Amino acid sequence: MTVVPRFEIAQRLAPPFVNNAFALDLVQGLIRKPKQISPKYFYDEAGSALFERITALKEYYPTRTEIGILEARADGIAACVPDGAVLVEFGSGSSTKVRLLLDRLPTLHAYVPVDISDEFLRSSAEALQADYPALRIAPVAADFTQPFTLPAAIAGRPLVGFFPGSTIGNFEPADAAVFLAHAGSILGPGASMIVGVDLVKDAAILNAAYDDGQGVTAAFNLNLLARANRELAADFELAAFAHKAFFNPEASRVEMHLASRRAQEVQVAGVRLRFGHDETIHTENSYKYTPDGFRALAAQAGWASRAVWTDAEQLFSVHMLTRG
Structure with a gap:
C-alpha cells in the first residue's frame, strides 16, 4: 500500500485546511488503496451522541455486559x-x-x-x-x-x-x-x-451488534462523512454511501466500512477524490x-x-x- 507523505497532502489542500489534522488524515486515507480513516474521527459532538445511543441498543451487548461486570x-x-x-x-x-x-x-x-x-x-x-x-x-x-x-x-x-x-x-x-x-x-x-x-x-452476535436494526450504527458511521462536510467543505452525498459491518474470523475482528453505491467524485478540503462503484472506506476494526x-x-x-x-x-x- 502506497502512502502519500503528509507534506505532499498539505500542498494539495485549500489554504484554510493546510494545518488541519482531520483534513490531512482524511485526504491521506482516501488516496490510499484500499481507502481508510482512523475511527478517532467518529467522535465529534454528533458522533459522540450517536455512540451513546448505540450503547443503549438491545443488539449492542458490550456496554451493558461491561457495566454488569463493573457492578458485580x-x-x-x-x-x-x-x-x-x-x-x-x-x-x-x-x-x-x-x-x-x-x-x-x-x-x-x-x-x-x-x-x-x-x-x-x-x-x-x-x-x-x-x-x-x-x-x-x-x-x-x-x-x-x-x-x-x-x-x-x-x-x-x-x-x-x-x-x-x-x-x-x-x-x-x-x-x-x-x-x-x-x-x-x-x-x-x-x-x-x-x-x-x-x-x-459467535459471529451472529457480533454482526448484529455492529449493524443494528434501527440503523443507529449506520448513522454513526455515516456521520464521519457528515463531519467532513461540516468541517472540511466536503461535498459527500450521504445517501451515496452504505454502511457495511461484518465479523472477519481470520483476523478475529469486526470490520466497518462505508461503501460507495456508485462511481463518483467527491471534494474534501479542496482535493478531488474518486470512488469506484462498491469501493469502500475502511472506517473501523474491532478486534x-x-x-x-x-x-x-x-x-x-x-x-x-x-x-x-x-x-x-x-x-x-x-x-x-x-x-x-
Missing part, C-alpha cells in the same frame, strides 16, 4: 486502587461507566477524564462534578493516543488508568501494544490500568480477544496481569494490569 466486581476492582490515587480515563466520553468505580472509591484524590471532543468532555465533566462535589475533576482535552500532559496538581499521586468499552479493540494488535506502552509512559512506574476487552464469540491472548498482548507493552473478570456468558472481560 466493583469491590474487587476498588481493592486494587490505592488510597489517594488519581483515576485517569482514556477516551472518557460521557463518563457513564466511571461512576460505578467512583461510588466505590471514597478516598480517590482526583479523576482526570481525557477525550478528543472538547465540548462533550466539558459538559460531561460538569455533570459529573455536580454529582461528586467533593472530588477533584480535571478534564484534559487531548487525543489520548498522542503524548499529553497530566495536570500538575496530581503530581506524586499513584495513578490508575481506565480504558473501558473495548476501545483497545479498535487498534491493530501491534498498535494496541504501542498504545498500552504509551499509556504506561504517561501513568509511570508502579501504575495500574483497568481495561475493558471484548471477547471472541476480539481471548483472555490469555490479551494478557500476552499487555505483557508485550510492559504490563502484568493482576486480575481478569468476565460475565457468566463469557462475552466480555475487564482486566486489571500493573506496571513495574
Whole structure:
C-alpha cells in the first residue's frame, strides 16, 4: 500500500485546511488503496451522541455486559486502587461507566477524564462534578493516543488508568501494544490500568451488534462523512454511501466500512477524490480477544496481569494490569 507523505497532502489542500489534522488524515486515507480513516474521527459532538445511543441498543451487548461486570466486581476492582490515587480515563466520553468505580472509591484524590471532543468532555465533566462535589475533576482535552500532559496538581499521586468499552479493540494488535506502552509512559512506574476487552464469540452476535436494526450504527458511521462536510467543505452525498459491518474470523475482528453505491467524485478540503462503484472506506476494526491472548498482548507493552473478570456468558472481560 502506497502512502502519500503528509507534506505532499498539505500542498494539495485549500489554504484554510493546510494545518488541519482531520483534513490531512482524511485526504491521506482516501488516496490510499484500499481507502481508510482512523475511527478517532467518529467522535465529534454528533458522533459522540450517536455512540451513546448505540450503547443503549438491545443488539449492542458490550456496554451493558461491561457495566454488569463493573457492578458485580466493583469491590474487587476498588481493592486494587490505592488510597489517594488519581483515576485517569482514556477516551472518557460521557463518563457513564466511571461512576460505578467512583461510588466505590471514597478516598480517590482526583479523576482526570481525557477525550478528543472538547465540548462533550466539558459538559460531561460538569455533570459529573455536580454529582461528586467533593472530588477533584480535571478534564484534559487531548487525543489520548498522542503524548499529553497530566495536570500538575496530581503530581506524586499513584495513578490508575481506565480504558473501558473495548476501545483497545479498535487498534491493530501491534498498535494496541504501542498504545498500552504509551499509556504506561504517561501513568509511570508502579501504575495500574483497568481495561475493558471484548471477547471472541459467535459471529451472529457480533454482526448484529455492529449493524443494528434501527440503523443507529449506520448513522454513526455515516456521520464521519457528515463531519467532513461540516468541517472540511466536503461535498459527500450521504445517501451515496452504505454502511457495511461484518465479523472477519481470520483476523478475529469486526470490520466497518462505508461503501460507495456508485462511481463518483467527491471534494474534501479542496482535493478531488474518486470512488469506484462498491469501493469502500475502511472506517473501523474491532478486534476480539481471548483472555490469555490479551494478557500476552499487555505483557508485550510492559504490563502484568493482576486480575481478569468476565460475565457468566463469557462475552466480555475487564482486566486489571500493573506496571513495574
